[in-house]
Amino acid sequence: MAGTEISVPPEQFTKSKEPELITEKALEEEEEGVCRARAHPSSEELEAESTHGALQAKIPGGELELLLAIREEGEKHILTLQTVHLTSEDAELQDLAPQRQEEVQAGSGLQSWVWRGDGSQQSPHPCVTISIQEEVYLLQEVEVMQLHVLEEKVTGASEGSRCAVSLAESCGSIKEEEQLLAEGGSSEETEGQFSLLEVRPGDEGRVEIVLTISPLNIEKPALGQAHAEEANATESQKKTKEVKRTFHCDICTFTSSRISSLNRHMKTHTNEKPYTCHLCLKAFRTVTILRNHINTHTGTRPYKCDDCDMAFVTSGERARHRRYKHTHEKPFKCSMCAYASVEASKLKRHIRSHTGERPFQCHLCSYAGKDAYKVKRHMRTHSGERPYECHVCHARFTQRGTMKIHVLQKHGENVRKYQCPHCDTVTARKSDLRVHLLKLHTYEAAEMKCRYCSAVFHERYALIQHQKTHKNEKRFKCEHCSYACKQKRHMAVHIRTHTGEKPFACLSCNRRFQQKQLLNVHVKKYHDTTFVPTVYRCPRCGKGYSRLNNMQRHLKKCGSRREKPTTSEKGRRTKMRKPTIPKEAAEEDEAAAEEASLVSGEQYPGGLVPIDFGEATAGGEDPDEDMTCEMILAMMEK
DNA sequence: ACTACTCTCGCCCTCTGCTGGATAATC
């Protein structure tokens, strides 16, 4: 049969994920000197005790059950593992050999074990998993994360995964020890890793194994000294030793079946780096690393990609490159979304976007990033660093991407634009188009009224477009005549021609005018001593007139044919208007009307003078809508 | 001990989207 694994769902190992809890509990009890026997509890009791430092796990849908409790006897911590119990309903067991099934059903499912941990706080991560692999049941200390992996492998456990292989290998020694257990013997690991005291039948056909966790006052070997497990005392233990040795690092959790591996590993704790690069004097632990390093100096990249020009120092780099660029094989798949990645680290990073975990904290503010680079990039906001410079205008930027967009949009050609699908608006950035759509093309539940009419809209863009249609129409119509204009103030002036109202009075002589412009002209002529009136002179005889039309009439009588105006004069004429005054104004005050033609004291070619709009032009209004011009033209039309 | 291999961490990159200040256009 193919290897079958059943792993305990990690959520059922809550206690095992809190190793401090168990250990502290044990310590606490030790301090109290109270021995709480948990060696032979009933299932119910154990279940209840699981909240007090014992550990219990069940396989959903089946009867696989693991109970683990810790108690103290003197200086010893007793770890009790109480059997695994499986029923035939468990689908995962369908492939088991009949004999094994019987055994399982008989409740003797706990076939082997490995427990490691000294019971002190220096072993902070004891947790237990159980699997079925080639008819061997295994309890092994694993990391919480591994538990999760193991659980995932339940569904596809038939394939020999890496994890499964390692477990199976571990089972070799376990089987041997299992035999010892069956004989009722005991083995004891030195250095306080673990000890086996006894195996005895439990209730209801279960097997109970009692392990002793050694005293806390374990004497640690000196730093850097390899620590190999060795059985001692009993022959059975020696027998176990002959089967397989495990070499443990005393500084970390590293274990290996080979002393050479452990010795090599120990160098990682000593910073011993005997291999030095002759080019940069950098030191390395192994000659292989040094050789790869030297290749980076020499540019030696022996592993060339078959599909492109890339070459790499190691075959692993090439293989990874091919996954990224050519095969697109992504073995690491997210269980929560469709994301898959080439590398496990990428999946790990991706998972943080689901969990919200931010392990990388900025030491200057509350920001925390999901990876180290985010924090590094973020630090520029504190330092003010702007490493990226525009090669054209030398503007500096905090991120390369920002600089690239700047160069593209400020100095680039054929820059891509983003066209709004609903109007003519074009934006340089997609994000700005989004803002545009949000502000102008989003449906608003509240009605938006036109300021000029009763029309209502639910989209801001439609409202604006509609209001523009009001812009050029002469919305203000005179009640007394056909006059119409665009601006309300123009209409107010016009209305005076019907009412006869003259609101502008001369302070010097009390004469009154309908328009301020007329008052200004009056003041200049009669009350301003510095005022020099415009004189229209006949180009033939030089005779001067205060009014243009009078001079033109004279010109005809003068007998001379009038010269054609020059091109430059034509141009000027298009820009200048005759200083015509409204007919109504001329009628009300002939003198003022004549004076209006003499606004400026300067002489202009062709007898033209610029219009003095006075205050009428103030305010920056559109010249086409200027009050005086429009009024004058309208009045002349009349 | 050597070697090939995998795993893992870290770095840098691009692309993307959001935000808010500056500026221009409009009223």
Add this chain to the structure above:
DNA sequence: AGATTATCCAGCAGAGGGCGAGAGTAGT
């Protein structure tokens, strides 16, 4: 002239791709 609004633009962060290189593993 001032208020309002639309657009421009840089700053900033999220997410993910790709690679360099050291550490660890296992076969010979």
